Structure formats: structure tokens, C-alpha cells
Amino acid sequence: MGEEEVEVAAGAFDSGANPIHVLVVDDSFVDRKIVEKLLKKISFKVTSVDSGKKAMEVLGFSEEKVDKTCINDQKIDLILTDYCMPEMNGYDLLMAVKEHNNMKSIPVVIMSSEYNPQRISRCLADGAEDFLSKPLQPEGLQKLKSYVRAIPPGPKTAAKRKVIPDFIPESNKVERRPFHSGVAVA
Template identity: 70%
Template sequence: MSRSVTSADSGKMALEVLGISQDKVEKSSYNDQKIDIILTDYCMPEMNGYDLLMAVKGNSNVKSIPVVIISSEYDPQRISRCLANGAEDFLRKPLQHKDLQKLRSYVKPSAPVPKTGTKRKVILELIPESGTAETRPRIAGVAVA
């Protein structure tokens, strides 16, 4: 399973990456990326991991993304509060190999890649009535028969 990682230096920057701010939805250059999981430290500049969790879970566009919070501090009240408000997990630093395996279980599997050479369906409205090859739309990755 190959994944790419996008990092943010603060909770506010993470909200920008997600395309949201605390007050409104923003258009971000990262909005085209599919975010599978949010892994955040509890102690960050500008806002803590709990505040980030609440901003994510309060936004209908991104609330389904699993949020995992990590911290070097063991504070049972903090852990309970995060888990009660939608955190998928709360892990302690330093992360162990078993923690990384746990993170994988929180990521939804990607859609299977279609086999090459298979025909795909095209919405009929996309094909002009004349049916000539010159006027048919050219859609990348779609075969029109």
C-alpha cells in the first residue's frame, strides 16, 4: 500500500490543507487530494490537537476522515475527552511498530483499479446525436464504442 504524506506545521495550517477554516469553507490548492487519515500531535502551535479534532468533526466535508492524536504526555482526562469527541485513537510517543499497524486499520481501502482493456460506460448526454467522430467528446480514460 503506497501513500503520500502531506505535513502541516500547525493546526491552523492543517485546516488550510483540509480546505476549511474555523469559520468557513475555503478553496485550497490541496482540496484535490484525498485525505485518508489525520495524524496530529496534541501539543501544537496556535491550536492543540483537541481543537483541530473539534474543527474537523464539526465540518460536514471532512468529518468522516479518521483523526488519530499522539502525545508524549499521559493525561487520562485528555485522552478520554479526545476519544469521546470522535478521535479514532490516542497514541503515546514514541510510536511503536504496533501503533503503525493500527494506523493502517483506520484507513479505508482504496477503490480497486479497473483492469486495462475493459470497456467503460459513458453517459449518453455526452455523445452528440450526429455521432460523428469529429464531434464526439474526448474524455481521458473513457472508450466510446
């Protein structure tokens, strides 16, 4: 893959946290650059390609060979793809991602300048998180963060609660008291 085929732009980092890595797929150079710029403004890391086939390569597989050790080695958090592209359209890319066990958890958002209710319904029914209309607006791109699956935090530690001395039984035996959500029973 040559340098001109894949363009990478790192967004600003929010307080040391890893930025959300978005794979932007659009055959239009101008549209790719606009989306890339908008995403960088709201602190996304962006990898952009000009076709569904190149997106498959970035994700770690092509039609000829699937290397399970390389699947999503770039840790793509979200795919934002145009619907209308030659060779492999956005719907075909969506289906390839959703049919692959190692990638089906990656959220896919389809974008298009054409309003076609049947197309939109089909994409959403088959696993797309959203269908955005072009030209994209910064407000619409903000909601992309909500589609990325949060990494579950480490094991939770129990919070310590203060015990009011009046409620400690004199017998030193453990007493179970009923607990009702938001209401303490004495």
C-alpha cells in the same frame, strides 16, 4: 503557502494500489520527520505541517473562508496530529474536522508524549480513532491502516454455482430448497 511550510513525502506503492495519504500535524520538526520516516517505511503517503492552522489550509479551509469545492482536495485519508501545539492544539483540530460535514469521515488519531487520562478520554469520546503515546513505535503505526475507511468495491456479481444433475427436478419447474448456512439440504 511556501515550500518550507508543507513537506510532502510519497511512500512506496503497494502493488499498484493507491497508498493511504496521512496528514501529519506536529509543531516539532524532529517529531514530524521521525513520524514521516516511519510512515514511509510502511507504505503511506505523507503530507506534514507544523500547525493545526496549516492542517486546515491543507484540508481546504481556514477560519476566514471555507471553500467547499476545495475541501480535502488532496484526498487525505487519515489525520495524525500531536495534541500539544500552539494556536490550535490537536483537540481543536479534531473538533474542527468532526464538525465539518465534508470532513467528519476522515479518521483523526491524536498523539502525545504526556499521559493524561482525562485528555485521552475526551479525545476518544469526541471522535478520535485512537490516542497514541510518543515516541511512536512502528507496530503502533501499522494499525493506522485499519482506521481508514475502505472504499466499497464495485457492484458484486453473483458467483456461479454448479448444479448437480441429481438435484434438478424432472418437471423442469423451479424448486425452492431451504438453505441453511453452510449446510446443503437435499
